[in-house]
Amino acid sequence: MVKSILPLAALLLGSAFLVFAGGVNGLILPVRGDVEGFTATSLGLLGTGWALGFIAGCLRTPKLVARVGHIRAFGAMCALASIAVLLSLVLITPWVWVPVRALSGFCFAGAAMIVESWLNERTDAASRGRIFGIYTMVNLTATTAGQMVLTLGDARGFFFFVLAAMVYCLALLPTAISATSTPKPLTQVSLNLRGLWKNSPIAVFAILMVGVSNASFGTLAAVYASRIGFSIDQIALFASVPILAGAASQIPVGITSDKYDRRVVLIVIAAIALVADALFLFSGATHPMIILALSALFGATVFAMYPVIVAHANDHAEPGAFIQVSGGLLLVFGIGSIFGPTLAGYVMTSFGASYLFAVTGAAHVLLILFAVLRLKLRPSVPAEDKVAFQAQPLARGSTPETAALAGDATELDSEQAADDTTETSGSDSAR
Template sequence: MLRSLLPLAALLMGSAFLLFAGGVNSLILPVRGEAEGFSAASLGLLGTGWAIGYVAGCLRTPTIVARVGHIRAFGAMCAIAAIAVLLSLVLITPLVWIPVRALSGFCFAGAAMIVESWLNERVDSASRGRVFGIYTMVNLAATTAGQMVLTLGDANGYFFFVLAAMVYCLALLPTAISATTTPNPLTSVSLNLRGLWKNSPIAVVAVLMVGVSNASFGTLAAVYAARIGLDIGDIALFASIPILAGAAAQIPIGIASDKLDRRRVLIGIGLCALLADGLFLFGGFVSLWAVMSLAALFGATVFAMYPVIVAHANDHAAPGTFIQVSGGFCWSTGSGQSLDQRPPVSR
């Protein structure tokens, strides 16, 4: 396993830097927006803007990659994401933050498609589940670290915006200076949703439901935590625990999906996620310990689903079409998110 990961080290490092900066950015915006007095609708629309940009990124990234290649396209996504977070610092208003958040979503969709297609071309079916589990674990750990950084300073200043922009720029360096072989040129640049459905209808439905399920939590978790009275440290912890739990679950679930039918593994994870959601919604828990425990259970199940879905679909994908498969799943995830972006209910 280590031998198969070493050639991918630069790619994983670049992805980790990108997700670290994204973790800072995704948490500082709702926290700062709440402090600036943004309305609940405006905070909810930040998530909608992200989803719209994400879908647009899925549609346009294959064309960009076909024109300039994987490395240049990934670098461009990192640079634009840095510009977006700095714009959020310079112009603190929902009228700017919502479209800028859409720009960030575009960049993250493009970067995810590039990285995942690159990984798929470098691994085989026997180890794809474990490699994608490690890739997801690295990303979730980086996101958690980015969110926990907010406990070290004042969210009302400029530091965290500048930090995120710096790390976004840092993310483009590992792949830019690495000697790792780039993926083969694309054989197609169109997003073939019909072909994706024929390839794996289970994966298409599952990834859409993951987008619907995760959207509200990912966008409004920090706002919910603030409105039940948590301080900035507990808010960061509440947003980070599910991601950390999801990261810890990646390797065992990835190994299980390589040894068993990935569809059976996915059903098992889905049932556990349903249990966690039911307890969160109807359990009536109010203590900090109970809320954090349920958040951990939710993250350990839900964040482990996507790599299993992608691994299952790419087991049947033709060579040279991996970015279309990744793009289709990113598109489905973003569409699912846009279906469920609602502003939080005030206490």
């Protein structure tokens, strides 16, 4: 196990720096923006900007890498991400922060795709599951650490902006001095909505609603916590606890969804999430321990939905279509992430901070209703025909290369066999 990890240490370290900086930047912006008096609508637009940039990065980075190479492209992404953070410090206005946040999303997606492409190249089918698990845990730990570091200082100063910029630059070093060979071209996916809908209508609709819900919470959770009187330490906990709870819940949810109809499992999860939405919205609770407990319940449900939906879509997909289906659903999730934060920000500005959970609750209600309808229209997939459930990192940080890295061994083996056959045919022709 150690022998398989050591050659990838530089890539994992670079990814950890990248995600740590993203965690700092993603939390300091809404917290500082709220201190500066930005409206919730303006802060919601930060999430919209991020989603637009992230989708653009997923679509454009493969062409950029093909033109200039992996190392140069990765260096450019990290440098631009660092500049974006510093611009947010120098020019504190929503008119600058929103487009700069889009630039950050573009750079983050591009850099993550390049790291994952390297990992994918250096990982064989036998160790792929373990490496993907380690990669996911490294990113989860780094994200949490980046958010929790905000407990060490004052959000009104410059420290956290400079720290994020410095760590983005640090992410350059492991790959720049690594002897790891340059990988193959990056995975490209297209958004084929008709094909995705034909494959699984519930997957498309549900992933869109999850994008609305999760991006709204991910962007504006810190604003909600600030406006109910939380300290910076409590805000950092409120942002981190749901992520940890979501990671922990994926294993039992995955086991359950492999045994039962995934649509039923999804309905149950969404119903529990709806309970959390209602308690946030109507209970009037403000005690930190109660709010943190509710955030854990919320995170354990909403962050477990994405992998269940991806697994259900792949249950109906043709063999060998895992990457295209998963990558296409990721882009649909991104579309939901564009609209969700802006809508939630407007609702919070108009009605109050707790109405963030009116938006997430509406998304969960629509998801449940559509899932119930689909239960009546399409039979369940037999257990023996299901693909194996795979835990997934947070969808907002996933790229098409994540789907390639998480691809099942059967699909990857078949691709390798096809490559070997092509190479053999070429050799025979040469003879």
